[in-house]
Amino acid sequence: MMKVVIVAILALATTLVSAYDPSPLQDFCVAINNTDSAVFVNGKFCKDLAIVIANDFFFPRLNIPGNTATSKLGSSVNLVNVDKLPGLNTLGISLARLDFAPYGLNPPHIHPRGTELLVVMEGTLLVGFVTSNPNKLFTKVLNKGDVFVFPIGLIHFQFNIGQTNAVAFAGLSSQNPGLITIANAVFGSNPPINPDVLAKAFQLDKNVVDYLQKQF
Numbered sequence: 686m687m688k689v690v691i692v693a694i695l696a697l698a699t700t701l702v703s704a705y706d707p708s709p710l711q712d713f714c715v716a717i718n719n720t721d722s723a724v725f726v727n728g729k730f731c732k733d734l735a736i737v738i739a740n741d742f743f744f745p746r747l748n749i750p751g752n753t754a755t756s757k758l759g760s761s762v763n764l765v766n767v768d769k770l771p772g773l774n775t776l777g778i779s780l781a782r783l784d785f786a787p788y789g790l791n792p793p794h795i796h797p798r799g800t801e802l803l804v805v806m807e808g809t810l811l812v813g814f815v816t817s818n819p820n821k822l823f824t825k826v827l828n829k830g831d832v833f834v835f836p837i838g839l840i841h842f843q844f845n846i847g848q849t850n851a852v853a854f855a856g857l858s859s860q861n862p863g864l865i866t867i868a869n870a871v872f873g874s875n876p877p878i879n880p881d882v883l884a885k886a887f888q889l890d891k892n893v894v895d896y897l898q899k900q901f
Contacts (some may be wrong), residue, residue, distance in 0.1 A: 715741040716771035729767060729774045742772035750852070751784035758826055759789025759845070767860040783853045785810070785845035792866055801823045801835040801855050801864030803827075803843070808851025814841035827853075840867060873901025 715737050716729035721818060732741065746763050751761025766779040773779060781798070785808065793815075803812065805827045813824030814835045826846070827833055835841040837858065845851040871883065872894075880894045887894070 695721050696759060703844070712743075713737075713772060714775040715865050716767050716774040729771075731774070732771070742770070744770045747780075747782050750850075751782065752894040753786040753789055753850075758792060759786035760784065760791045762791065762845075764864075766862070773860045775860070777859060779857045781855045781857065783843065783855060785843070785847060785851040785853075787850065789845045789851070792868060794839050794867060795838060795840055796835075796857060796859070796862040797838055797863040797865060799838040799857040799859035801857050802832065802863070803835065803853050803855045804832045805829055806852045806854060808845055808849055808853075809847040810851055810853060811844045811846045812842065814839045858883070869901055872897045887888075 712736075715732040717732035718730070720730050720775050747765065751763050753761045754760050760782045762781055763784075764779065764781045765773075767773040770779075778863065783803075785791070791847045804807070805828060808829045809822065812827055812833050813822055815822050818837060825831075825833055843853065871878065877898055880898065883889070883894045883898075
């Protein structure tokens, strides 16, 4: 009997440990930078309920296209996370608008804390993600109204293969999903990764690595 109880306790403990983001114990927790009269919860201090207003849950003008003209990659991402919309704090969700010039690219990147659900509003996008080892690629061409999901923590990308602008919206399963752009992280880290490391890892000439690091 004791063995059964121990197994049950261990199973429960394992379940609790493997749980991701537990549900909040309050209706909401509006983020605030002033800590004089605040409670610290899940990365942000909570605003006093007595002074919470409707604008804490509001973000305007997401209908305005992003500026893709000044981007080397021809894309623009406007992420509405907890830093822009304080009412998102502890709710485990955020939103992004993605704009693409013709042949614009949102380069391979990772969201370490969030799954992404993308819906195309205009244009045609080639999208995909790569699994952990053995690195299988799942890719699809999306048209207006199509939806695609990118699992948390996996490298993924979106590329406008059309001759017109493209627009998409993405929901993410975190108030602050984080972003690691692969090329920037590898070749543009501060301080730089030792070129010998990158040359051997990517099987490149060291001069090529030096050139790539200068680009970032």
